[in-house]
Amino acid sequence: MKVMKFGGSSVRDAAHIRRMVEIVERDGNARAVICSAMKGVTNALIEAANRAEAGDRGYSEILDGIWSRHQTATEELIASPGDFIGALQDEFSELREICHGVFLIKECSPRSMDLIMSFGERLNNRIIAEYAGFAGLEAFYVDARELVLTDGTHGNAVVRFEESYRRIDGYFADRAGLGFVTGFIASSSEGITTTLGRNGSDYSASIFGAALAADDIEIWTDVDGVLEADPRVVPAAGVISELSIDEAMELSYFGAEVLHPYTMIPAIETAIPVWIKNTLNPEARGTRIAADARANPNLITGIASITDVSLVNVIGGGMVGARGTAMKIFAALARADVNAIMISQASSEHSVCVVIRSAEVRRAVSGLKAELEWEIRNRSIQDIEVVDGLEVMAIIGGNMRGRPGVAGRLFSSLGSAEVNILAIAQGSSEMNLSFCIREIDHARALSTIHHAFFTSDGGDR
Ligand code: ADP
Ligand code: ASP
Ligand code: MG
Numbered sequence: 001m002k003v004m005k006f007g008g009s010s011v012r013d014a015a016h017i018r019r020m021v022e023i024v025e026r027d028g029n030a031r032a033v034i035c036s037a038m039k040g041v042t043n044a045l046i047e048a049a050n051r052a053e054a055g056d057r058g059y060s061e062i063l064d065g066i067w068s069r070h071q072t073a074t075e076e077l078i079a080s081p082g083d084f085i086g087a088l089q090d091e092f093s094e095l096r097e098i099c100h101g102v103f104l105i106k107e108c109s110p111r112s113m114d115l116i117m118s119f120g121e122r123l124n125n126r127i128i129a130e131y132a133g134f135a136g137l138e139a140f141y142v143d144a145r146e147l148v149l150t151d152g153t154h155g156n157a158v159v160r161f162e163e164s165y166r167r168i169d170g171y172f173a174d175r176a177g178l179g180f181v182t183g184f185i186a187s188s189s190e191g192i193t194t195t196l197g198r199n200g201s202d203y204s205a206s207i208f209g210a211a212l213a214a215d216d217i218e219i220w221t222d223v224d225g226v227l228e229a230d231p232r233v234v235p236a237a238g239v240i241s242e243l244s245i246d247e248a249m250e251l252s253y254f255g256a257e258v259l260h261p262y263t264m265i266p267a268i269e270t271a272i273p274v275w276i277k278n279t280l281n282p283e284a285r286g287t288r289i290a291a292d293a294r295a296n297p298n299l300i301t302g303i304a305s306i307t308d309v310s311l312v313n314v315i316g317g318g319m320v321g322a323r324g325t326a327m328k329i330f331a332a333l334a335r336a337d338v339n340a341i342m343i344s345q346a347s348s349e350h351s352v353c354v355v356i357r358s359a360e361v362r363r364a365v366s367g368l369k370a371e372l373e374w375e376i377r378n379r380s381i382q383d384i385e386v387v388d389g390l391e392v393m394a395i396i397g398g399n400m401r402g403r404p405g406v407a408g409r410l411f412s413s414l415g416s417a418e419v420n421i422l423a424i425a426q427g428s429s430e431m432n433l434s435f436c437i438r439e440i441d442h443a444r445a446l447s448t449i450h451h452a453f454f455t456s457d458g459g460d461r
Pocket of ligand 2: 007008036037042043120183184197198199200201202
């Protein structure tokens with residue numbers, strides 16, 4: 001038995017939905033199918049909410065556009081959609097009223113944003129379940145808010161696994177057939193709508209997979225699997241056929257959008273393999289992620305990157321040998337709710353450099369200035385320098401462990417491509433070597449590294 005998940009690109013319109021239902025039907029082993037909103041709808045909902053909050057009436061046209069996509073899909077999929085489209089319209093009116101409320105009070109809290117975003121998955125899965133029924137499947141619609149329980153953190157809620165598993169299991173035990181489940185959305189114990197973070201439908205799929213003790217979890221998307229690098233930049237990137245859980249986590253954490261970083265959590269506990277497969281090319285084997293993954297023949301497994309980051313450099317001669325400065329720096333960042341993506345300190349101890357998201361720079365700097373006021377006044381810290389327009393790139397792979405020469409090949413290839421490196425860090429697990437470069441060097445760096453490690457003339461394939 002399987003749990004399948006189809007991302008926004010796989011359910012973007014009637015033609016894709018038809019194709020997706022065909023895949024599910026032909027396979028015949030799914031108990032729950034988790035679907036995202038149509039591609040672009042979540043972004044459009046966010047845009048509508050932001051405009052409404054800014055007092056811009058244009059939000060209403062964005063909603064019209066969203067409605068028309070769902071109406072068109074319904075009409076193309078369902079022969080006489082009369083009553084069904086009425087019910088869909090009622091649900092959509094609720095969204096209009098909520099956005100109108102945001103427009104009137106000119107405020108959209110994270111809680112309201114979660115509610116607004118939830119409509120993308122709700123509308124689409126209603127349509128898909130209805131169509132699957134017409135196509136002859138024993139299908140029912142599942143609003144995951146009734147089953148997936150979280151805390152009250154909006155935008156990125158923390159799942160309460162035990163209770164969620166119990167509810168999912170009980171719900172499916174009582175029903176025959178195939179559930180089409182809203183990905184991404186959940187609710188707090190007070191019944192308030194929450195979401196699992198952008199791209200969170202992958203995570204939903206693995207929660208349902210674990211709860212139902214599936215044999216496999218399949219994430220269907222628009223590429224043949226997890227690739228060695230972002231295919232939009234490196235068209236030559238090959239499919240990684242097997243990934244260990246650690247490697248998959250690192251790749252997704254470092255920005256390989258194809259997977260949400262938490263997707264592997266339930267699968268780790270239950271040892272269910274996670275597959276990445278292509279809706280547009282169902283015959284391709286895809287990527288298998290599992291604890292017992294076959295060893296990869298290459299020196300590195302993949303390359304990924306996090307964009308829109310800045311480097312904050314705390315510089316001061318007075319830090320040399322002084323105890324506790326690093327602690328104060330990280331305490332200040334934690335208090336300011338800033339996440340350090342990468343940290344490096346030269347052994348001269350003359351500076352500590354932290355890479356953070358650019359959106360958090362202002363908060364970080366004011367927090368640091370407050371915390372280090374004394375050190376700044378007595379000049380043991382001379383400067384807090386910020387460099388914007390950067391990205392963190394990482395090469396990832398279990399084979400790097402204990403193998404000399406990886407860093408050498410990496411940095412000499414970047415050197416010959418004249419890519420400047422601003423900071424470097426390697427975790428002691430040796431699974432990941434990350435470095436900070438300018439965002440304008442993104443494509444050049446990615447292609448250069450891919451060539452150096454994955455092609456027969458540059459690499460060890
Ligand atoms: P979905 O709509 O199925 O959730 P996403 O757009 O979230 O799909 O993720 C799939 C996309 O991720 C691919 O189309 C690809 O452009 C991008 N991507 C970035 N890095 C990688 C990678 N290393 N492997 C595969 N895809 C990647
Ligand atoms: N629709 C949500 C998003 O765009 C969740 C997902 O697609 O996984 O982030
Ligand atoms: Mg996705």
